[in-house]
Amino acid sequence: MTRDIRLTLIGKPGCHLCDDAREVVQAVIAEVEATDAGGRPVLEEQSILDDPALAERYAEEIPVLLVDGRMHAYWRVDAERLKAALLAV
Numbered sequence: 001m002t003r004d005i006r007l008t009l010i011g012k013p014g015c016h017l018c019d020d021a022r023e024v025v026q027a028v029i030a031e032v033e034a035t036d037a038g039g040r041p042v043l044e045e046q047s048i049l050d051d052p053a054l055a056e057r058y059a060e061e062i063p064v065l066l067v068d069g070r071m072h073a074y075w076r077v078d079a080e081r082l083k084a085a086l087l088a089v
Helices: 016-032 052-058 079-088
Strands: 007-011 043-047 064-067 070-074
Touching: 007 016, 016 043, 016 079, 064 079, 070 079
Parallel strands: 007 043
Antiparallel strands: 007 064, 064 070
């Protein structure tokens, strides 16, 4: 199912909560078969270690999941809540 939606997971390498969040997000994406118009996955990952502005904004909240640029969750991602958000688009 093609969705006009963009998910951004902000974290950093070695963060176990980030790893957990990635697994939840990837599982939900697979379940709802979310891809962009080009058939690519809708998830982009960014590291606070690569961007000082991200580090300043999100260092105490990672992992952070943005849905279309708006904060959807931080620290933990709830699979059912994310699924509902994706299906509502």
